Amino acid sequence: MSRFFSDKYRKLTPYTPGEQPRDASYIKLNTNENPFPPSEKAIRAGEKALRSLMLYSDPACTLMVRALAETCHVGEDQVICVNGSDEILNFAFMAFCDEAHPAVFPDVTYGFYPVFAKLNRVPYTEIPLQEDLSIRVSDYYETGKTIFLANPNAPTGIALPLSEVEEIIRRNPDNVVVIDEAYVDFGAESAVSLVDRYENLLVVQTFSKSRSLAGGRLGYGIGSASLIRDLNTIRFSTNPYNVNTVTMAAGAGALADPEYTAKNCEYIQTVRAYTTEKLRDLGFTIPESSANFIFASHPDIDGEALYRELKKRGILIRHFSVERIRNWNRITIGKKEDMDTLIRESTDILGGQGDGSPVRMGR
Numbered sequence: 001m002s003r004f005f006s007d008k009y010r011k012l013t014p015y016t017p018g019e020q021p022r023d024a025s026y027i028k029l030n031t032n033e034n035p036f037p038p039s040e041k042a043i044r045a046g047e048k049a050l051r052s053l054m055l056y057s058d059p060a061c062t063l064m065v066r067a068l069a070e071t072c073h074v075g076e077d078q079v080i081c082v083n084g085s086d087e088i089l090n091f092a093f094m095a096f097c098d099e100a101h102p103a104v105f106p107d108v109t110y111g112f113y114p115v116f117a118k119l120n121r122v123p124y125t126e127i128p129l130q131e132d133l134s135i136r137v138s139d140y141y142e143t144g145k146t147i148f149l150a151n152p153n154a155p156t157g158i159a160l161p162l163s164e165v166e167e168i169i170r171r172n173p174d175n176v177v178v179i180d181e182a183y184v185d186f187g188a189e190s191a192v193s194l195v196d197r198y199e200n201l202l203v204v205q206t207f208s209k210s211r212s213l214a215g216g217r218l219g220y221g222i223g224s225a226s227l228i229r230d231l232n233t234i235r236f237s238t239n240p241y242n243v244n245t246v247t248m249a250a251g252a253g254a255l256a257d258p259e260y261t262a263k264n265c266e267y268i269q270t271v272r273a274y275t276t277e278k279l280r281d282l283g284f285t286i287p288e289s290s291a292n293f294i295f296a297s298h299p300d301i302d303g304e305a306l307y308r309e310l311k312k313r314g315i316l317i318r319h320f321s322v323e324r325i326r327n328w329n330r331i332t333i334g335k336k337e338d339m340d341t342l343i344r345e346s347t348d349i350l351g352g353q354g355d356g357s358p359v360r361m362g363r
């Protein structure tokens with residue numbers, strides 16, 4: 001830290017992204033990326049857009065806003081485009097939280113929420129998940145706080161039904177409820193259909209997961225026109241050109257190919273069911289996931305030990321150093337052949353190495 005770093009940020013612990021190794025080729029099951037490339041329509045549109053990079057990108061994101069409004073059946077004034085959904089989450093902390101409107105979210109959820117809260121000096125409360133890692137919906141009634149809920153939740157993968165999400169929104173009429181639907185396309189119900197009925201609802205989605213554009217950085221928010229106006233005030237006060245021209249074109253291409261997205265999401269759900277069953281057969285505990293990852297723990301092996309052992313064998317999964325989930329790992333669903341390698345190596349690790357004696361590591 002330099003002596004010039006503002007006191008405001010000296011105590012900030014930044015978010016730790018999952019490893020993106022450049023030195024070795026791993027089976028990468030650690031950052032919830034899609035195993036398939038972007039749609040050909042996205043690739044072609046992105047390539048074409050490269051030719052106009054001498055111009056600034058469209059600050060109104062007209063192309064994307066129009067396409068998303070049509071896809072989501074909302075008005076164009078109910079859509080905002082951002083540089084990955086992380087950006088809109090930060091905007092939401094900036095726009096809708098302060099001393100009088102503290103934030104609230106589960107104790108086990110997306111690790112960026114507490115970072116954004118601290119960055120923006122927003123007081124926050126973490127509500128413990130239940131023993132089975134699910135959210136107790138009534139914990140979020142009449143909170144008097146700005147609510148951030150990932151649905152499906154990360155890293156558990158557990159989704160709330162839309163009726164329960166709606167009840168939370170209905171019971172907090174004077175506070176904004178942000179529903180982070182980064183993984184919604186893998187089997188959960190979206191709250192987008194509710195935005196016309198609740199002016200306090202902001203739904204956040206991304207092109208990073210179901211549409212294979214994580215590196216493009218494209219996210220968006222759908223909400224009441226007044227919430228979207230507030231978020232645009234923040235956007236135009238930070239970076240009006242937040243979505244670059246190539247990404248915008250690629251995003252529109254991806255949106256124009258819903259069959260490709262649906263096919264890949266279906267594949268991932270099938271492989272998720274297969275992997276869950278095989279790992280449960282090995283003794284893993286895995287809550288029912290509605291996302292493109294599963295959350296797994298095993299009684300005979302410490303979470304970090306399993307992560308390390310798999311890494312030695314060329315497979316990356318995600319381990320979090322948060323105390324409550326230290327025996328768990330989040331495993332992205334990749335192609336079937338990669339999941340078969342994971343299952344084989346996990347079987348080997350759990351069954352012992354060579355001499356047939358079972359491993360008991362760290363527990």
Ligand code: PMP
Nearest residue numbers: 084085086110150154182206208
């Ligand atoms: N929300 C959740 C729950 C996530 O897991 C992620 C991915 N790390 C994001 C939002 C952000 O995704 P992106 O910025 O790539 O849209």
